[in-house]
Amino acid sequence: MARIDKHVALLGNELSRAPLDHGSVLANETEASRDILSWKGSRMITGRRIATLALAAACAAVPLTTVSAAEAHAGTVNVSGFGPTKCTDIGNGKVCATGISGSPDGYDAAYEKWGGSTVTARFQLICINGFSKWDNGTFTISAGQRKSFVFSVGDQGSCKVLLHSGGSAFSSPYVVIP
Incomplete structure (x- = not known):
């Protein structure tokens, strides 16, 4: 010194x-x-x-100067972190979920479609604690597109995304907020 x-x-x-x-x-x-x-x-x-x-x-x-994400998050409320994205292959695409920490915490729902005809779909968040929430309405998606929706619902624990389309529901694996 x-x-x-x-x-x-x-x-x-x-x-x-x-x-x-x-x-x-x-x-x-x-x-x-x-x-x-x-x-x-x-x-x-x-x-x-x-x-x-x-x-x-x-x-x-x-x-x-470099700052790790953990150091930045420790002193800042608006820094977001993303947990691992977990997906399920549904044949003509994949439905995915990601936990998001930040302000506010939440979950990202995504559908990436790589084949088949244009469909109308909707996201629903389902959590182990019994919490459930729908997105803001139906959307159409064609092959080669990706659609997503962020559920800003706070930390609800372990949750999954359901993709509702054509009378069927397709589920992502469960994710948590990091």
Whole structure:
């Protein structure tokens, strides 16, 4: 820690002796480093100069910063996470379900159709705890299309998606919210 403090103090001394140049804008961190290390006399840096150097340092550091999804979710309410998507092949396509954590929690229902004629269908969410909810109405889907609906219902535990079409119902496997 003392070593870091020493470097910060040395950098502060260099900054206080850096030349005052209002006409240039720092283009990259190399120019900023060169500008800090080349000094003349003992001129004071103005607030604008310090702000420019701070902005250049921040811009240079941003691409190097990485945050895992778990770290981001720990401090932010609006970050969404997706559990594994689980699907059932129904012959001419697949019906899938995914648990979504975020604001609010919910479940994604999807139908990807790769064959057969155009059909009218509807999604229903069925949960082990007895909760059930329908989507907002029927939709038509043709081969080569994918349709989905998000049930923003909070965490209902283990749930599956039913695809109702032509008097039949096709079920996805159960999923949970991560």
